[in-house]
Every structure is written in C-alpha cells, then in structure tokens.
Amino acid sequence: MRVIITGGTGLIGRPLAAELAGAGHEVVLLSRAPERVKGLPAGVRAEHWDGRSAGGWAPLADCAGAIVNLAGENIGGGRWTAKRKQRILQSRVDAGRAVVEAVQQAQTRPRMVLQASGVGYYGPHGDEKLTEQAGPGQDWTAGVAREWEAATAPVEALGVRRVVTRSGVVLSTKGGALPRMLLPFRFLVGGPVGSGRQWLSWVHLADQIAALRYFIETESTRGVYNVSAPGPVTYRQFAKAAGRAMRRPAFFPVPGFVVRLVFGEMATTVLDGQRVIPQRLQDAGWTFRFPEIEAALRDLLR
Numbered sequence: 001m002r003v004i005i006t007g008g009t010g011l012i013g014r015p016l017a018a019e020l021a022g023a024g025h026e027v028v029l030l031s032r033a034p035e036r037v038k039g040l041p042a043g044v045r046a047e048h049w050d051g052r053s054a055g056g057w058a059p060l061a062d063c064a065g066a067i068v069n070l071a072g073e074n075i076g077g078g079r080w081t082a083k084r085k086q087r088i089l090q091s092r093v094d095a096g097r098a099v100v101e102a103v104q105q106a107q108t109r110p111r112m113v114l115q116a117s118g119v120g121y122y123g124p125h126g127d128e129k130l131t132e133q134a135g136p137g138q139d140w141t142a143g144v145a146r147e148w149e150a151a152t153a154p155v156e157a158l159g160v161r162r163v164v165t166r167s168g169v170v171l172s173t174k175g176g177a178l179p180r181m182l183l184p185f186r187f188l189v190g191g192p193v194g195s196g197r198q199w200l201s202w203v204h205l206a207d208q209i210a211a212l213r214y215f216i217e218t219e220s221t222r223g224v225y226n227v228s229a230p231g232p233v234t235y236r237q238f239a240k241a242a243g244r245a246m247r248r249p250a251f252f253p254v255p256g257f258v259v260r261l262v263f264g265e266m267a268t269t270v271l272d273g274q275r276v277i278p279q280r281l282q283d284a285g286w287t288f289r290f291p292e293i294e295a296a297l298r299d300l301l302r
Helices: 013-022 082-105 140-151 153-158 178-186 205-217 235-246 256-271 279-283 293-301
Strands: 002-006 026-031 044-048 066-069 112-118 161-167 169-171 202-204 223-227
Touching: 002 013, 002 082, 013 026, 013 044, 013 205, 066 082, 066 205, 082 112, 082 140, 082 153, 112 140, 112 205, 140 153, 140 256, 153 161, 161 205, 169 205, 169 293, 178 235, 202 205, 202 293, 205 223, 223 279, 235 293
Parallel strands: 002 026, 002 066, 026 044, 066 112, 112 161, 161 223, 169 202
Antiparallel strands: none
16 A cells, blocks of 8 residues: 655654555655655655645545654754744644645545654643543643644544554654663763653654554554553653663752753653553554563663
C-alpha cells in the first residue's frame, strides 16, 4: 500500500518510513524542502508540501493505504514565548486540516489516517494511573494535544478509519529528549530532576515504530491508543537506571527552581508528569519489546 507521512523527516518519520518500505509498502514523505532530503532507502521518496494545505500532494492520497500525520513544530525545542506557543499550535492544526483536505479531494479515499499525539493530553495527574479512558488535562500542553487530535477528526465522518496515538517520551540516542536527559550523567553530575517523584511515561523508539506499523496494517484498530511502555518510572527511578546503564553516579539532584529558571514555562514537561498505561495495546495482546526502562537504556547505549 501507499503510505504518506507528514513530518516524515524527523526522529519518528524516517525510521517508520524505512520499516514500512522494508515490509514492501510504497512510502511518500512530505517535506517543505524535498530536495534536501537525502539518504532515503529504496521504496521511499520525498514530495513537496507547504505544511498548511493539500496543494500539490492531494493526488497522492487517492487510493492510499494510510496517511500518517506526525507534523508539528518541536514542542521541546526552546522556551515557550507567546509567538512560539502560537507556532507550535498552528503548525499542528494546519497539518491536520491539510490531511482532511486531501482526504476530501480523493476519489478513492485513503483507508486510514494515523494521527500522532502525546501523553501530555492528560495533563499532570500525580500518581494516578492513566488509561485511554482518562479525560484531558487543563494546562496549555493538554490543550495543544486536544486541538492536534481534533484537527483530523473530520475524516471519520467521511468513512475513514482513524487511530490516534498518545505517545510517551520517545527514547532514542539519535534525537529527541534522551540525549539532553543523559548529558549530566556524561559529566558525572547526573541525578533526579525536581522532586524525583514525578512520573516519566516513555517508549523505546523501536516499540514506537513497531506500534505505528501495527496500527497501519491492522484493520481492526481504531480510536485512541496510549503508545507508552507498560513500565512508567519516576524521575528518581530513571536516574538510577541511567546511572547503572552508563556506569555513572546518579545522586546529584537538579532542583525544580533551576529547571524553571532555565526553561521557563516549558519546565512543566519535566517537573509535572503522567503515569500512563497502554491499556488498549495490552488488551489486544500486543507485546512491547522493551517494557522496562533499564533494558531499554542498555539497548540504546550499548
């Protein structure tokens, strides 16, 4: 089948494209600068889009097997100024509307739309275990997740199967949050952040990619799925696991006020957390390759 991926040149998009192409699918990555996208595997090509509309790429959606919407400005790429918060939200809403536009224009509609989201949807909840049945939070991050998810909801009224994935922090040494999280350990000053009691819901990149392929290829999947390892940890537990995996000390705490001073409002992504459980994947019998943090870190750092 043909799979179209918006935001397909990032941390998740590229390995997902390689995985799908290796399974025999035709993969199209949408990029604002396709001429700069290099090193794509056989079966994967880049096409142009403006990030806001279906102009130029809508014909690709005709008879497509899936559209995977990963597009959106990096929420952890810098301090949350008013302008940057608006860009983060608008980039997600625009991309979702572009997907809906492409589906509407297709003579034969795509079989499914896979909409990315994050566990930030739930907002801070302390020690409460959160399944897909939990309601949305009230903070700004939760609001962004709600609008991101809602942007592609109209495809369901067009008869298109839709899956929404609320992912934990995706762990990879090639990008994302993990290299920054491990940097203090490399300088022998690693330790828990803030109180250390807040929860970190995470997923190994390999499990993230495998889950996305499962949703694309499994016709019975639809609705919201938490894509987060069944073993969420507190930041104190993460620090101990990282210290053991790297053979570094893990007893230098970073006070919460320091994190707030450096990151401003964005500090909430670290100092507040969610204890998320992938209930629907577990009920379906889907198995995580890396359910526990220490094994995941050892694999990534070997």
